Amino acid sequence: xxxxxxxxxxxxxxxKGYPYPxxxxxxxxxxxxxxxxxxxxxxxxxxxxxxxxxxxxxVFDQLFEGYPxxxxxxxxxxxxxxxxxxxxxxxxxxxxxxxxxxxxxEQTSIDxxxxxxxxxxxxxxxxxxxLVYDKFIAIGFFRALExxxxxxxxxxxxxxxxxxxxxxxxxxxxxxxxxVLSRMNAAxxxxxxxxxxxxxxxxxxxxxxxxxDAKEVAETSD
Numbered sequence: 576x577x578x579x580x581x582x583x584x585x586x587x588x589x590x591k592g593y594p595y596p597x598x599x600x601x602x603x604x605x606x607x608x609x610x611x612x613x614x615x616x617x618x619x620x621x622x623x624x625x626x627x628x629x630x631x632x633x634v635f636d637q638l639f640e641g642y643p644x645x646x647x648x649x650x651x652x653x654x655x656x657x658x659x660x661x662x663x664x665x666x667x668x669x670x671x672x673x674x675x676x677x678x679x680x681e682q683t684s685i686d687x688x689x690x691x692x693x694x695x696x697x698x699x700x701x702x703x704x705x706l707v708y709d710k711f712i713a714i715g716f717f718r719a720l721e722x723x724x725x726x727x728x729x730x731x732x733x734x735x736x737x738x739x740x741x742x743x744x745x746x747x748x749x750x751x752x753x754x755v756l757s758r759m760n761a762a763x764x765x766x767x768x769x770x771x772x773x774x775x776x777x778x779x780x781x782x783x784x785x786x787x788d789a790k791e792v793a794e795t796s797d
Contacts, residue, residue, distance in 0.1 A: 579617035580662070582610055588660035593653055604638055604759060609657060611709065616661050618707045622700075623663075625671040625693055626738075630715030632672035634752070638759060675715070679722035685730040688719055689737035701739030708740060713748035716740075 580588075589609060597605065612631070615621060635657075639650045646652075658665035682688045700706035716734045720726045735742040 580613070582613050585609060585613045585660050589656055592656035592659055597653075598643060600759070601638065601642065604755075605653070605657070608634070608638075609660065612657075612661055612711075615707055615709045615711075616663060620705050621707045622705075623667070623671075624697070624706075624712060625675050626697070626715035626719075627709065627711045628668045628671035628715070629675045629718055630711030630713065632668060633718045634711065634714060637756065675719065676722060679719040682723040682725075685720075685723075685725050685733050688723060688725070689733060694734075694737040698737065698739035706739075708744065710748035710751060712740065713745045714752050716745060717749055717752070 586606070586609065596602075608631075615627075635654060636650075639653070642650060644650075654669075655665040658668060678691065679688060697706055697712075701708075716731070716738070717726070720730055720734065731745065732742055735745055
């Protein structure tokens with residue numbers, strides 16, 4: 576990009592496109608994702624990668640499992656606004672993630688997975704130093720192995736060799752990914768407990784008010 580958007584520009588676009596408050600847990604993680612993706616897509620070497628789509632969409636969907644909202648379309652509104660803020664096509668990212676998910680699910684061997692032309696393409700980019708690598712590519716690798724039920728260290732090594740991305744990088748980003756998921760799940764459980772306590776307190780207040788109102792009506796009748 577000749578004049579890439581700044582992080583502030585990207586954040587402002589998201590806020591303008593989705594001007595509704597987000598619970599703190601989701602708001603914090605979403606901002607982190609937005610900043611990370613901003614630096615990826617504004618790289619002068621950036622090219623769209625299906626594997627990145629699979630990784631990012633997987634993380635986003637896991638993040639928004641159990642999202643507390645009465646709007647059934649809230650998740651997709653947030654996703655599309657997120658992508659628009661980055662200047663990306665949300666429908667393409669979803670479609671590519673679904674396409675790669677379907678492909679991985681159908682595979683019965685690691686050889687079937689790495690035969691996909693995208694691996695040769697990525698390796699060529701790595702060798703020419705033109706691949707913009709980020710943690711979502713590593714997560715995409717792992718999800719592809721998960722969906723094909725082939726999550727062994729040996730198969731991850733074969734993915735590394737086929738893509739040209741070092742195993743050290745992949746393992747490092749997968750460790751970070753699992754740590755983030757663990758913290759996110761713990762935060763969601765805490766949030767659920769807080770919401771449940773608030774619901775109980777609200778119900779108790781309503782019961783007391785109803786009892787008080789009933790008593791006042793009875794006293795007035797007397």
